[in-house]
Amino acid sequence: MGSSGAVKLACVMVICMVVAAPAAVEAAITCGQVASSLTPCVSYLQKGGAVPPGCCSGIKSLNSAAKTTGDRQAACKCLKTFSGSVPGINLGLASGLPGKCGVSVPYKISPSTDCSKVT
Numbered sequence: 001m002g003s004s005g006a007v008k009l010a011c012v013m014v015i016c017m018v019v020a021a022p023a024a025v026e027a028a029i030t031c032g033q034v035a036s037s038l039t040p041c042v043s044y045l046q047k048g049g050a051v052p053p054g055c056c057s058g059i060k061s062l063n064s065a066a067k068t069t070g071d072r073q074a075a076c077k078c079l080k081t082f083s084g085s086v087p088g089i090n091l092g093l094a095s096g097l098p099g100k101c102g103v104s105v106p107y108k109i110s111p112s113t114d115c116s117k118v119t
Contacts, residue, residue, distance in 0.1 A: 029062070029071045034078035037062040041097065046088040056101035063103045069119050076107055076115035084111060 037058035044051050066072045083089050091110060098105040107118045 028068070029065055029074045029078070031074075031078040031081060033065070034062060034075055035082060038079075038082055042086055045086070045090060045093050045097070048090065048093055051097070051100050055097070056103075059098055059101040059103050063098070063105065072106065072118045073115050076113060076118045079109055080111055080113065080115065083109070 038055070040052050040054035040058055043049075044055055062075060066075045083091065083094055095109045098109070107113050107115075
């Protein structure tokens with residue numbers, strides 16, 4: 001996929017997330033922020049291989065931005081929307097990605113996660 005295709009994909013993902021997963025009012029994390037943090041991870045999530053350094057940077061910054069329960073619930077909803085909006089995402093790779101980047105996430109990254117129970 002060329003850089004033009006990647007930009008189009010990122011734009012489509014952001015639009016889908018804004019429409020499908022409005023964040024809680026008290027949450028400081030937006031789906032746009034989640035999408036831009038995870039965009040460097042898309043090729044890894046689709047094909048595997050080495051995790052790009054920019055991907056881990058995005059995961060780490062997103063994790064440190066999720067300070068409150070509302071932030072973590074909003075990030076969870078956005079992650080679920082993100083994983084459903086990008087074709088070819090390997091959910092096994094997605095669920096293991098935080099650990100590969102040295103980050104502990106307090107919930108499983110999966111379409112079946114109940115984000116309202118994330119604390």
